[in-house]
Amino acid sequence: MANEAHPCPCDIGHRIEYGGLGHEVQVEHIKAYLTKSPVDAGKAVVVIQDIFGWQLPNTRYMADMIAGNGYTTIVPDFFAGQEPWHPSGDWSTFPEWLKTRNARKIDKEFDAVLKYLKQHCHAKRIGVVGFCWGGIAVHHVMMKYPELRAGVSVYGIIKDAEDVYSLKNPTLFIFAENDAVIPLEQVSLLTQKLKEHCKVEYQIKTFSGQTHGFVHRKREDCSPEDKPYIDEARRNLLEWLSKYV
Numbered sequence: 001m002a003n004e005a006h007p008c009p010c011d012i013g014h015r016i017e018y019g020g021l022g023h024e025v026q027v028e029h030i031k032a033y034l035t036k037s038p039v040d041a042g043k044a045v046v047v048i049q050d051i052f053g054w055q056l057p058n059t060r061y062m063a064d065m066i067a068g069n070g071y072t073t074i075v076p077d078f079f080a081g082q083e084p085w086h087p088s089g090d091w092s093t094f095p096e097w098l099k100t101r102n103a104r105k106i107d108k109e110f111d112a113v114l115k116y117l118k119q120h121c122h123a124k125r126i127g128v129v130g131f132c133w134g135g136i137a138v139h140h141v142m143m144k145y146p147e148l149r150a151g152v153s154v155y156g157i158i159k160d161a162e163d164v165y166s167l168k169n170p171t172l173f174i175f176a177e178n179d180a181v182i183p184l185e186q187v188s189l190l191t192q193k194l195k196e197h198c199k200v201e202y203q204i205k206t207f208s209g210q211t212h213g214f215v216h217r218k219r220e221d222c223s224p225e226d227k228p229y230i231d232e233a234r235r236n237l238l239e240w241l242s243k244y245v
Contacts, residue, residue, distance in 0.1 A: 027116045028115075036121070044072040046126065050216075053083075062234075066238065110141055143163060143168060150171070158187070167194075
């Protein structure tokens with residue numbers, strides 16, 4: 001994601017080569033990538049894309065990782081057929097591009113996905129995970145949908161809005177210390193607001209020395225010093241889902 005002062009740094013890291021364990025399905029007016037859990041426990045997780053869209057191999061890799069831990073996972077096309085951002089795109093046009101892809105205006109698509117999970121996947125307990133643009137979307141849906149058991153927002157930009165603390169259910173926020181577009185002051189403000197007003201469980205973790213995209217866009221073997229942080233963040237994500245979904 002980007003704010004007004006910076007271009008989006010989501011091109012930091014690697015696009016991994018990954019085919020995927022799931023398959024594509026039609027969910028009303030949008031497409032989605034679905035991976036069934038090896039064990040049908042009635043649990044599902046919606047995985048929300050970054051600006052590079054629902055077909056990014058990195059996001060599908062994360063969805064399959066989550067599925068391997070006992071959840072049916074679905075990565076819907078929350079851009080509803082609109083083109084995702086391309087890494088070689090002209091960043092000067094990014095703000096205009098983003099105006100037609102508002103992470104807080106996905107309720108129509110999210111409703112369709114919840115209906116699909118309940119009717120076709122027998123989901124009774126549902127969580128949500130999102131990266132970058134999807135991290136903002138997670139923050140939004142966790143304030144709107146009480147049926148979501150848990151949320152994990154991974155480096156989603158925080159706006160200084162009064163309603164950032166009205167979470168309905170437990171939410172984990174993961175940030176990177178050296179994120180070019182999410183200053184630590186914003187993380188501190190979120191921490192303060194949640195401490196003062198939030199009535200549900202939440203946790204905020206900032207990972208030392210890491211940059212935007214580190215959880216899902218770096219290779220596991222990218223560098224020895226980064227790998228422990230990537231592994232820890234992924235483990236925290238799975239532990240949060242396990243505890244609350």
